[in-house]
Amino acid sequence: MARIAIGGFHHETNCFVDSRTDFAYFASHRDRPPLVYGDDVVQWLTGTTFAIAGFMSDMNARHDLVPLLWTSGGAGAMVTRDAFERIVGSLVGRLSEAMPVDAVYLDLHGAMVTEDFEDGEGELLRRVRAVVGPHTPVAVSLDYHSNVTPQMVDFSDAMIAYRTYPHVDRVETGQFAAKAMEVLLSRGRPSGRALRKAPFLIPLNGQCTLVEPSKGVVELSRVAEEGLVNLSYLAGFPPSDLHWCGPSVVAHAWTQADAERAADEMLRAIVAEEANFAEVMVSPDEGVARAIEVSRTAKRPVVLADTQDNPGCGGTADATGLLKALVSADAQGAVVGFLCDAEAAKAAHAAGEGAKIQIALGGRSGPAGVTPFEATFTVTKLGDGKFNSDGAVSGGRKIDVGPMALLTLGGVSVVVTSKRLQAYDQAGFRHVGIEPSKQKILALKSTCHYRAEFEPIAQEVIVVLAPGYYLADPTLYPFKKLRAGVRLKPLGPTFSGPPNAPARLP
Numbered sequence: 001m002a003r004i005a006i007g008g009f010h011h012e013t014n015c016f017v018d019s020r021t022d023f024a025y026f027a028s029h030r031d032r033p034p035l036v037y038g039d040d041v042v043q044w045l046t047g048t049t050f051a052i053a054g055f056m057s058d059m060n061a062r063h064d065l066v067p068l069l070w071t072s073g074g075a076g077a078m079v080t081r082d083a084f085e086r087i088v089g090s091l092v093g094r095l096s097e098a099m100p101v102d103a104v105y106l107d108l109h110g111a112m113v114t115e116d117f118e119d120g121e122g123e124l125l126r127r128v129r130a131v132v133g134p135h136t137p138v139a140v141s142l143d144y145h146s147n148v149t150p151q152m153v154d155f156s157d158a159m160i161a162y163r164t165y166p167h168v169d170r171v172e173t174g175q176f177a178a179k180a181m182e183v184l185l186s187r188g189r190p191s192g193r194a195l196r197k198a199p200f201l202i203p204l205n206g207q208c209t210l211v212e213p214s215k216g217v218v219e220l221s222r223v224a225e226e227g228l229v230n231l232s233y234l235a236g237f238p239p240s241d242l243h244w245c246g247p248s249v250v251a252h253a254w255t256q257a258d259a260e261r262a263a264d265e266m267l268r269a270i271v272a273e274e275a276n277f278a279e280v281m282v283s284p285d286e287g288v289a290r291a292i293e294v295s296r297t298a299k300r301p302v303v304l305a306d307t308q309d310n311p312g313c314g315g316t317a318d319a320t321g322l323l324k325a326l327v328s329a330d331a332q333g334a335v336v337g338f339l340c341d342a343e344a345a346k347a348a349h350a351a352g353e354g355a356k357i358q359i360a361l362g363g364r365s366g367p368a369g370v371t372p373f374e375a376t377f378t379v380t381k382l383g384d385g386k387f388n389s390d391g392a393v394s395g396g397r398k399i400d401v402g403p404m405a406l407l408t409l410g411g412v413s414v415v416v417t418s419k420r421l422q423a424y425d426q427a428g429f430r431h432v433g434i435e436p437s438k439q440k441i442l443a444l445k446s447t448c449h450y451r452a453e454f455e456p457i458a459q460e461v462i463v464v465l466a467p468g469y470y471l472a473d474p475t476l477y478p479f480k481k482l483r484a485g486v487r488l489k490p491l492g493p494t495f496s497g498p499p500n501a502p503a504r505l506p
Contacts, residue, residue, distance in 0.1 A: 002185050004059065005098050007041070007068035007091050008052050008107030009124060012075035012145060014314025015113055015241035016477055017469045018366060021076045023083040029400045030419045031389075032072045035087070037094070041067035048396045051141040051162075052107035054174025059105075059181070066101065068094040072109075074420070075314045079114040092127045103137045103185055104128060105177060110146020110161075111237040118242035118481060122151030129155045137184035141177045143167070145204070145237040148248035153195045157184055159250045161232040163218040165209045166424065166452035168392040176223045176230075183224045190229050190252045192259035196267040198236075198247035200487035201474045205307060205463060206277035207235040208448050213273035220266050227258040233266060238474040239314055243483050274490045279463060281307070281472060284325035287464035292331055295440040298459035303442050303450065305461065306336075308468030310447040311420035316340065316365035320373040321466030322443050323362070323414060327373075332411030333440030337429055338401075342418040348379045348405035355379045361407070361414065370467050377407035377414075381433040385418060391425040391453040399428070406432040424449035447472075 011021065027035045033044040042065075045052050052070060059065060068091050073079065095104070106128070112120030121140075128138060139158040142148070144165050153159065158180035162173050184190075209215050214235065222231040229252040236246040249266045253259035282290070291302040309319035317340035326334050341362050351357045357379060360372035383404040389397045402418025415432055423444035426436045436442055437457045444450045447470065455461055471477055475488040484497025 001063050002102035003064045003066060004103045004105055004181070005066045005068055005095050005101045006052065006055065006105045008070040009087055009091065010072035010109040011079050011112040011120065012109050012143065012237055012314070013078055013111055013113035014075060014239040014469060015078055016239055017077035017314050019077040020080045021073050021078065021083065022080045023086055026071045026073045026083055026087060031394065031399050031401060031421050032074065032397060035069065035071035037069045038067055041070045045070055049170050049394055050107060051170045051174035051177065054171035055105055055107070055141070055178050058175050058178035066098045068098070070107065075312050077314065079112060079120065081115040084114040084116070084120060088124050088127060092131055095128065095131050099131065101132065101136065103139065103181060104132060105181060106138070106140045107174070108140050108142055110142040110148060110152070110234065111240045113240055113242055119149045119151055119244070122149045122155070125152055125155035135189065137181070137189055139177050139181045139184060141173045142234060144235055146234040146248070147236050147240050147242060147245045148195060148234050148250055149244040150195055153193050153250055157189045158229045158252055159232050160223060160230055161234045163209065163221055165207050165214070165235070166393050166449040168452055179224050180229050183229060187254070190254050192253035192256040194251045194259040194263035196249040196263045197244065198267065198270050199485070200274055200490050200492065201238045201246045202235055202277045203238060203472055203474055203489055204313060204447050205279040205281065205472050206490070208451065210451060213276045217270055220269060227255065228253045228262055231262045231266060239470060239477065241477070241479050241481050243481050245482050246486060277490045281463045281465045284322050284464050284466045287462045288325045288329045288331060290462055291441045292329060294460050295333065300457055300459040301436065301439045301442045303444060303454050303458040303461045305447065305450060305463045306443055306445045306466055307447045307463055307472055308466060308470050309445050310422060310468070310470050311445065312422040312449060313447055313470035315445065315468045315470050317420045317445050318362035318365050319370045319466060319468045320361065320363045321370065322464055323373055323412070325466070326412045326443060327409060330411065331441055334412045334443060335415065335429070335434055335439050335441070336412065336443040337415035337423050338417045338421040338445060339414050340417050340420045342402060344407070345403040345405045345416050345418045348407060348416070349382055349403050351379050353379050353382055367467060367469055375409050377409050379405060380408045380413065381406040383431045387427050387431045389425045389427050391427070393424040393449050393452050404432055406434065422446050422449060424453065426453055
């Protein structure tokens, strides 16, 4: 029986959002557990759909697990210095107190940027390695959207990535990490490791693993097979402005030759499909017109994906472009979810169900050109924002997004939350009396996760480009740190690079 320290620290950083993610945000209970320590890690995370839950379920009976801390800030603006140092300081301090340990497992994201470190996870792993020394295995699970860096690869011994987007395999990823950990405990740290970066960024809309080419790429992944500890594909998170942003292939193996061979083969498969990483998107007016036309005879909802205001990509979830298009077109039987506006929810609760309130809804957080939608709404239904999620992406979570309200204007209703919530689960709609399958049009603030729960009930899915902080076209981002020579999207223009850029990956 081994003594294994476990913990987690998640953040997916959109460097182009005009705010910061502070310690209080990590500490708060939202659509995921708050910052928890010690035994509370087990209490809060057991039975959830996070990777650490899968690792614990497979390893509890065989090993002594020592929980350190776990927290997730979801996706959002750059992490403050204070938040990073307090959380990492506590994790490393607890690890120091737990020594000696035989191994470390960390449930990370892989796309965290802080005020001090453009490679947040690399810095965390550097500090962990300094505590445990050169011989103790360190295994990590990573989000599919991780921007992997050389430092992350060097300081770890197994990197296991989600293989699905929508992320419906987080638990399985934790179980794969457990499988890799068993091999590391048996054989020690591997000597071979390789990192390969694709020569182009892939927009998130083109990363969906339900379809090719991403579906075929992730099927090449390996754990504890053919001389490998892992062969992992990570599609990257384009809104993170760092040198190593973009798709990665990572291999840890027992020999350097095996690591390099496996990584090179997978990279060739990715590069060969460059032209096929794409998704069709339309303007809000075009999308709404099509949805209204289809909904006239459809027996199932038409889904409009408000992809650029996705809180899962760092969006504020209060952009109003698609809402305005629906109202302007006199859409009927349409529901927008979830729009984050704590002030509007508070006003609705003060007025009560059945009341009419005149408010300026959403549009307070930017980006430029996004304005509130001013109208008189009927308060149709109220909720406290506390419910249990049950979908494939986020099932098993206790959700608390603050006071919620269903506001109606003509044929359009808006599900309002007080904290950001991506539309990856149907439970939030039912909380305010909406049965998603019975609506004519569902306008969802999500980029891909919605597909797991809503595509199966949809007559048609239409991806809409309304303004928001996530830009579906990476060529529009004002990168300052990205390495030179990278194409900003498949077959797109090449980034000339920042001044005084560090050397490229050999």
